[in-house]
Amino acid sequence: MRLFAIADLHIGHKLNRECLYQLTQHPDDGLIICGDVGEKLDHLRTVFELTTQLFKQVWWVPGNHELYTLPTEKLGPRGEQKYRECVSLANEFGVLTPEDEYVRWDGDGGPCIVAPIFTLYDYSFRPDDVKREDALNWAAQTDIVATDEMLLHPDPYPSRDAWCDALVDGTIPRLEKAATLGLPLIIVNHWPLRQDLVKLVKIPRFSLWCGTKRTEDWHTRFNAKVVVSGHLHIRRTDHIDGVRFEEVSLGYPRQWEDARNRGKNINDLLREILPGPAYKGNEPTRWRPLG
Incomplete structure (x- = not known):
């Protein structure tokens, strides 16, 4: 019984939507969908x-794309209401979300506690000399x-920063409680927990929208x-x-074109998150464009 993960399916793109139907049966395994399925409830x-x-x-x-209110849906749900509608839809299918109790995993690589969380971002992934009020101009x-x-x-909430603060404040006691159970956690979040994992060579200042420094020590804490x-x-x-950190995106069609060509x-x-690869110690970053 293995635990797998994938993120950023973006099935609004025809090719990604078609590839979804190539998924094979895993009747004894679990799957983590780590955000950015698409922009519409129909995608979910x-x-x-x-x-x-x-x-x-x-x-x-959830990722940021699930939270979008598209121009064609100007009167549609916004912000937290959109998130709640996504959660309600997940509940219909028995899909576990950040609103559910964390559950124990007793399959291969366990026992562990699977902890799905939702933190958003607060623009704090920026150089120390860039003030918050200057952050958007810095990126621009x-x-x-x-x-x-x-x-x-x-x-x-009055801002994304404020929403992020509320989410982080609400998540901390839940993770604290889970950590007292004596089992290691599998922490699942769309956004990276640490700024040093955000290495975007072509668009480095996009880091503003990639997380919050408030989660930097959560892997050990x-x-x-x-x-x-x-x-x-x-x-x-x-x-x-x-601690092993796994970025598990599929991405837009052009971003996994090389994998398709191969x-x-x-x-x-x-x-594969669990049992996952054996840790040999002092391992460098492993880039995985093909899987």
């Missing part, structure tokens, strides 16, 4: 309906602005065995303080 419905038929248990955490100097600024509304994330569209494995499909790009 498609993925939940399929994956819950293929896997024994499915987990989902290199023509970087996230679509979130137009489509991800923080309602009912809450006894994590593995931390799973997406968002960056750069598949990689890191070990920090003896005969890979979505099954090859599922990342």
Whole structure:
């Protein structure tokens, strides 16, 4: 009984949506869907309906794209309401979310506690000499602005920063409680927990929209065995303080084109979280463009 993960399916793209149907049966395994399935509830419905038929248990955490209110849906749900509607849909399919109790994993690599969380970001992944009020201008100097600024509304909070603070404040006691159970945690979040994992060579100032410094020590503070994330569209494995960090994005079609050209499909790009690879100690970053 293995635990797999994938993020950033972006099934609004036709090719990604088609590749989804190549997923094979895993009747004894679990699957973590680590955010950015798509922008519409119908995207989530498609993925939940399929994956819950293929896997024994499915987990989902939101990414920024699930929280979008598209221009064609100006009167649609915004901010927290959009998130709550996504959670309600997940509940219909028995998909576990950050709103559910964390559950114990007794399959291969266990026992562990699987802890899906939702933190958003607060623009703090920036140089120390850049003030918060200057952050967006700092990014704009290199023509970087996230679509979130137009489509991800923080309602009912006054800002995304404030929503992030509320989410982090609410998550800490839950992780503290889970950590007292004496089992290691599998922490699952769409956004990376640490700024040093955000290495975007072509668009470095996009880091503003990639997390919060408030989570930097959570891997040790809450006894994590593995931390799973997406968002960056750069598949990689890191070990920090003896904890394995897995970036498990599929990404936009152009970003996994090389894998397709080499005969890979979505099954090859599922990342095995548990039991996972053996840790040999002092391992450098492993870049995984092909799986």
